[in-house]
Amino acid sequence: MDLTSPKETTAAGLAESLAQAIHEHRLSPGAKLSEDEVGEIFGVSRTIVRAALQQLSHERLVDLKRNRGAFVAQPSIREAREVFEARALLEPRTARSAALRATAEDIAALHRHIAEEHAALDAGKAGRALFLSGAFHVEIARIADQDTIAAFVEQLVARSSLIIALYWRRRQALCESHAHHDLIQAIAARNGDLAEELMKSHLLDLLTSLDLGPNTAVARSLREALAG
């Protein structure tokens, strides 16, 4: 799999490039994406930029406000909960399927993902590590041979990255390095029950490590209301 930057002269490539930047926290929630500015940076016309922004809008990564422009999305607390609800429905059962279908090559690919993630962390590139951590989840759906679910998971993972940017509680705690390793072992052992259970608790851990309590909820929603 090629994890380098995509070619950015086409609408889809530009969208992927922007999505990656958002996913890696190089673009913060609420950041404005001016059509002229983006177009000049990538050397393409506004037509291409608009198509890319529309695509990202469908993926809920950018918020398209009529006559006002495109902004990196700021998921609400409610939306954050919904995203993890959806992930909790999709991913555990999919991990079970992956465990039952994984080939040796699949497991090797998962190990490569982890290695890349650790390398990025050691290099101080936390954003890239987060992106690779998300790609791990998508890869599991691909191993399960479920492209439709994989597409959903890909979107939910990207949105989760925005949620983490907004509501992550403890910054020093590294992003669960154990969970993915345990998951690989369960999958390699073809243990569907364990893989499903591990994925479920992994997602629950992720959710509970977020600051979605009612107190901060009102505070943030107030800020959102004032910020318009």
Place this chain on the structure above:
Amino acid sequence: MDLTSPKETTAAGLAESLAQAIHEHRLSPGAKLSEDEVGEIFGVSRTIVRAALQQLSHERLVDLKRNRGAFVAQPSIREAREVFEARALLEPRTARSAALRATAEDIAALHRHIAEEHAALDAGKAGRALFLSGAFHVEIARIADQDTIAAFVEQLVARSSLIIALYWRRRQALCESHAHHDLIQAIAARNGDLAEELMKSHLLDLLTSLDLGPNTAVARSLREALAG
């Protein structure tokens, strides 16, 4: 809820209008959607049409082939299975949540859906009945207060309509009038277990009433290969 035709001068409205036509089987899988033609019909420029077609492409309702144009999607057998796999993961648990949260008004809305569906059937508008039948599923996700999942279900239901158009086995069998009625009763009784179980078996019934066997699979995939 307003189930009439949306305004078709904006990209989103046009996309919804086209999606409804696809969902109601007024546009068949494989039909070409020429930009000029669609634009002339709705009295808008190609710019708007292109945006609408892009949106439908993201929802997997149209297939956008570069330099060749937009065509109503023709889901493969594999994709058909994947769509129902995803629905099986999302909808039963969501039906349970809906049963636990439904208000009297929600249940009344569901009854109105059924009534409209029967009225459409009696009027001989089978396509519209199918559309309303799908809207019933989306409504359940809305009652469960899960907009994110509802958006996924909406897409999956629309794709299911294409799958039905391609692979429906017995034409005379009416689209499961009992299942939805039983579901309402379970939801009205706040019986989450029953609602989840009914939804699961309802989806299974739907899947098994399709012609996705390996025999027809090769035949259809051959036709697809030849049709390019």
Place this chain on the structure above:
DNA sequence: CTACGTCGGATTGTATACAATGTTGCACGA
């Protein structure tokens, strides 16, 4: 000093013109 209305700049929404690509039909040759 504050509140309101108006004007100017900037940004997006839409339409259209031009370029690039794919298709189709015909002519030519084997």
Place this chain on the structure above:
DNA sequence: TCGTGCAACATTGTATACAATCCGACGTAG
């Protein structure tokens, strides 16, 4: 007669020009 190559046509891809809308600054009145 069948297959191939070319050429004209039709359709989509992209860029740009113009229109519509929004935001902010300035000035004035209370």
